[in-house]
Amino acid sequence: MTAILWLRRDLRRADHPALLAARDAADGDLVVAFVLDPALWAGAGPVRRAWLAATLEATNAEYDDALTLLWGDPRTEIPALAERVGATSVHVTRETTPFGRRRDAAVAHTLASSGVDWVETGTPYAVGPGLVRNGSGTAYKVFTPFAKAWRAHGWPDPAPRPSSLPLREARGDAEATAAVREALAAPDLPEMPGAGEQAAAVRWQGFLDDALTAYTGDRDLPGIDGTSRMSPYLKLGVVHPRTLLADLTSRRGEGKETYATELAWREFYADVLWHNPSSAWHDLRDALNGMAYDEPADAIEAWQTGTTGYPVVDAGMRQLLGQGWMHNRVRMITASFLTKDLHVWWPVGARHFLDHLIDGDVASNNHGWQWVAGTGTDASPYFRVFNPVTQGEKFDPDGDYVRQWVPELAHLPGKAVHQPWEHPDGYAHGYPKRIVDHAEERREALRRLDGVKGS
Template identity: 40%
Template sequence: MADRPLIVWLREDLRIADNPALAAAAATGAPVLPVYVLDDATPGRWRMGGAARWWLHGSLAALGQTLRQLGAPLILRQGPSTECIARLIAETDAAAVYANTNPEPYWLGAESALQRSLAAAGVTVHYFAATTLFSPGSVRSRRGQPLQVFTPFWRACRSTTAPAPLQPAPLHLRPPTSLPASDDLAAWSLRPTSPDWAAGLRAAWQPGEATAQQQLVHFLDQDLATYALSRDRPEPAATSCLSPRLHFGELSPRQVWHATLTRAAVAPALATPAEAFLRQLGWREYFVHTLHHNPQLPDAPLQPKFAAFPWREDAAVLRCWQRGETGYPIVDAGMRQLRATGWMHNRVRMITASFLVKHLLQPWQSGEAWFWDNLVDADLANNAGGWQWVAGCGGDAAPYFRIFNPILQGERFDAGGAYVRRWLPELARLPDRWLHQPWEAPPLALAAAGIRPGIDYPNRLVEHSIARTRAIEAFAQTKIVS
């Protein structure tokens, strides 16, 4: 019995440190068989998008190398998770499965199905909490109700028991005497070949646990002190950019939490920026808990009356937004950053999302799907929750009249124009005065900057004041305005 291996089923926990399932399996002294299953049976359109698949390849390659050094190679399989795990148990005579729970509805169903199917065969499944700071559903009001608004939710988080301490990384893993067959990572074709659209991703990112740790340390050393004041400016980037690391589990949220508070404890001046940073981690937590209580979050508005909103679906308009050709520089810069790097600054995510939903009256689900396919940090709960927040139909949604003015947003958060000039080089020579509203620039200024309106840079799809009035009327039409 002692020599029967233990399967460690890995998903969005692609790390060695603070991995409770891996640590618990290693602590038994039994042989350990780490396994990752590429499960494309996820229903509907929420199959992993292109940018996330690119990241997954790099993260699995890095994890595989680390596991080999520890003594237990990573086994790769493709197919429905429950079937693949059951097949591996039959091949290896594994005694148990260890896994960290995944709070997404599809995975919760797969976890329950696996536990039921293996119970009859006498194989136990041990689940551990590692994806969130607090177990989804555990943060509630004093009356025991789910907290639908972020601020009370975060207040409850901060007043409850601190997240669990970190689990140390195992120094050695005992491998089984014989290894089952493993897929070749390259054969999964997670990365594009022709056309190769990932050059910008390769230049911007290096997936893997080691670089994730380095990135966290760099942020705490270099950027945390100014975070509270500069986090809304997209250039230079003053945020941590840890979201893909958290999504794929190269870092756990507990690692980020404890490292941040430890740094603030030895440097009291960091207390305020540390709290501002942890609050953003709280938004990630909030959306996961929201999804737990509302499995329909990715597809349907949390406010039912919003289902009747009079969208003006237009494929051509949507395509202009996707390509960064709306005529509003801060919007277009964000959309081009997304396509180039698989990531976008959070402030700009809000601006671009608001523009699509409220200026262009395109369904929030269309933007959600585009982000899902193009973000390296595409996360079901956070992507859906963020879009519903901007659209005004979520649990803690922005009020209907919050319609970001892309001109003022650009002038406020990209005052020097560094962000727009980086991603829209065709506007680089335009003076700051007109950079965020090039249609107002006089002909001589446009000519001096080498800009032909409608040729070198597109004309506006819609005028802001007209779009704002139209959006408010649409909200009133569906009686969303109280």
């Protein structure tokens, strides 16, 4: 019998329960496949396409060049593949996003009509979304009690990596191969990390050895390499969070607990999306119904291009364009600037981030935006408006991060980079003037909040 393993957000060979289930079901051949959906591919943006393409190449190497790449709608491509190879079962890691769940239901229905088994094994998370419940059996709405219950629930040990597999030779589509090559050759791509399981393992081990001990304090400082940078690998399932959590158990100190809590945030947001599918692109809470939002095209463009005149905001937006990644603290600062200083509804920023972030994950990204905007779970109150100057001075006290990404300010010493308007040579090298006055826009944000409360 032939079995198919359909990869999606699980582009790895290690700690892969669905792979083991597919191997055990394959008395004959195991076909490992990935489908490039033209609709998703076209909407992903060049950075995300290139990161996926690089990861697919690395995954193909992990599977001994036996990855079958298909081009088309998975709802038709997977059933057609099953018929072509005579598969009796299709194996997947359980999907958790609203779109993925709808797609999988359609594929499973079509396969069932042909007598092909649909088998879901495992989840992209340590604890599958929907499994952590409170005492009354309902979902958690606040992070802290969720995290406590999540830890108490626990998770299995990592699954073993199979040493050998009965892999069938890859027979993919020319369109899919061409799309991957074109994505990797796209012009003006940012500098990206190494792709695939081996690159992820090297990065993770380096973090454990060099940065975990100081992680609690260093993770908020964008000017140093104090974070794990594992989010791009987690996004595509190159590494499973269960693997990371297992590796943390042998470590000592506060850093490992802080890092586990950051993973819990990722799992919490996936749980929120599971229970509230519409929150992907709509306010989770209706506390700000009636809020007046603006769509200032020129100001939004300045935000997107890192030319707002506020150094830490501009540094973050330029890092996004330059690396396809942005430090988490700066994500909050830039999101606050768009939503509170420019009064733009959060989905505008969330879509821009997803276009450029190689770790762009709908659950984490969009609920993070809602946290800042004041519409989400555990939301930062709307009246909490990040001051881009004081945030820069606090988290980039020596100005190293700003000088790295805003070369027009490289001549300014120390924290002077955060207020170039106060330095006689602040604009000597062409740095743009501020597009808004933060103090005035803060007052405007609070005025709009009062209007919502009044209504």
